Amino acid sequence: MTIQLEDATQVLRENHYKITKQRKAMLSYLIDQADCKYIPVTSIDQFMRQSFPNMSHNTIYRNIAEFTELGIVEKSVQGEQAAVKFQCDFKHEHHHHFVCQNCGKVRELPECPLGVDVQTELSGCEISAHSFTVYGTCEDCLHAQQLKE
Ligand SMILES: [Zn+2]
Ligand SMILES: [Zn+2]
């Protein structure tokens, strides 16, 4: 078992969820994605239906929602399309991402840019969440482009 899968099953156990073979298969599928990419929820659904034809769409979507709630996966909504990826870092659950717009690779940014200014600006309000993502082209893609030129 990979360390990532162990981390995830640990979270499930702590929250009294059963480690079913369906849940394990879904987690392995997400872990196996190269370079930490976001996977459209519809692709996960398709994969699960192929592996477990008796599993309903409802159950699959419910599992994805549970994983998101537990912080095992990270969610992103791009347009109409919801996508999830396996958690980058179970120790620093709050972090941000750099996303390559060319290959879709995601890199973790451990520093949070939310500064004291924002808190001051919003004094009197209660902040419940924030999001911050940096987009661009990763080193590998830049390098590949340079080779072509
Ligand atoms: Zn992440
Ligand atoms: Zn890239």
Ligand SMILES: [Zn+2]
């Ligand atoms: Zn932050």
